[in-house]
Amino acid sequence: MAAQTTAKTSAIRADFDRVYAQTSYRGALRKTFHSLCQPGFQAVAGYRFTRWLMKNHIPVIGAIVQRLVEVWTGISIPPETVIGPGLLIHHFGGIVINGNAKLGSFCTLHHGVTIGNRTSGGPSPVIGDRVLIGVGAAVLGGITVGDDAEIGANAVILKPVPEGGIAVGIPARVVRIKSNRSEASS
Numbered sequence: 001m002a003a004q005t006t007a008k009t010s011a012i013r014a015d016f017d018r019v020y021a022q023t024s025y026r027g028a029l030r031k032t033f034h035s036l037c038q039p040g041f042q043a044v045a046g047y048r049f050t051r052w053l054m055k056n057h058i059p060v061i062g063a064i065v066q067r068l069v070e071v072w073t074g075i076s077i078p079p080e081t082v083i084g085p086g087l088l089i090h091h092f093g094g095i096v097i098n099g100n101a102k103l104g105s106f107c108t109l110h111h112g113v114t115i116g117n118r119t120s121g122g123p124s125p126v127i128g129d130r131v132l133i134g135v136g137a138a139v140l141g142g143i144t145v146g147d148d149a150e151i152g153a154n155a156v157i158l159k160p161v162p163e164g165g166i167a168v169g170i171p172a173r174v175v176r177i178k179s180n181r182s183e184a185s186s
Contacts (some may be wrong), residue, residue, distance in 0.1 A: 002163075014085035015044045018106070020093065022088065037058025040109075043075035050079040083107075084129065104129035111135040128163065146177060 019035040025052070033167035035041060046069030053062035062079055070076045074093025081097050084105030089095060091111040097103070101124040113133050117124045123142025127133075129147055134153035139145060146163030155172040164178035 011025060011085035012045060012048050012131055014106070015041060015087055016049070018086050018088040022090075039073040039075065039092040043095075044072040044083075044087050045091060046073070047077040047081070047083065051081075054079040095142065098124040100124035101127070103127045104131065106130045108132045110135040110137075110153075114138040114140070116140060117142075125157075 005051045016035060019041045020031055021039050022040075023031050023036045025031045033148045037071065046065060050062040050069070053059070053065070055088045066077075069162045075089060075095040077095075077097045079100035080099035082102045084103060084107070085102065085132065086106035088106075088108045090108070095109055096114045096116060097141040099153045100117070101115045103115070104127055106129060106154075107127060108131070110133065112135055115125055115127065115133075116138075118141040125141065125143050125145060126141045127139065128147035128149065130148050131151070132153040133139065133151075134155065135152040137151045138155075139151065139157040139158065140156060141158060143160045145151070145161045146155065146165060149161045149174070150163045151161070151164070152168035154170065155168050156170045157167055157172045159171070161167045161172075161174060162177060165174040166178070167174050169175075
């Protein structure tokens with residue numbers, strides 16, 4: 001049980017650290033307060049809490065908390081979703097993630113993103129580590145998006161995106177593959 005708590009704490013810490021690093025405020029107290037007030041961080045923290053409640057067989061409270069977080073932030077992340085540490089969500093609202101989706105570590109989502117299935121009950125995407133998904137993008141179906149990929153604004157991803165791939169368009173196509181690791185972190 002202690003190992004699960006440590007992993008959960010480090011995931012929340014990684015989520016907070018990403019938000020904290022993005023804020024332009026000066027001073028630790030102002031940066032901390034501003035970071036805690038970000039709807040994206042509140043949604044991710046709510047997800048982590050409802051996931052903990054689900055794993056500990058407290059589903060009724062988890063369902064209530066999940067709905068409150070959705071109304072408060074405009075972001076829907078069911079506790080069944082598997083998300084690695086360090087998720088950063090920019091801005092308020094419009095984000096919907098299917099409960100069967102999987103997101104890797106240190107992913108970044110902009111507003112209006114949908115990660116889900118193409119048909120009711122169909123397979124959901126698996127998103128790699130350090131993936132950036134732009135404003136209004138949709139990643140749909142049982143596809144894989146590789147590590148360090150970037151999805152352009154309003155792209156509709158219906159086919160797999162390779163590691164380091166940059167995908168744009170409707171339906172999206174891979175226009176380039178990043179050639180090295182330093183390019184992936186820029």
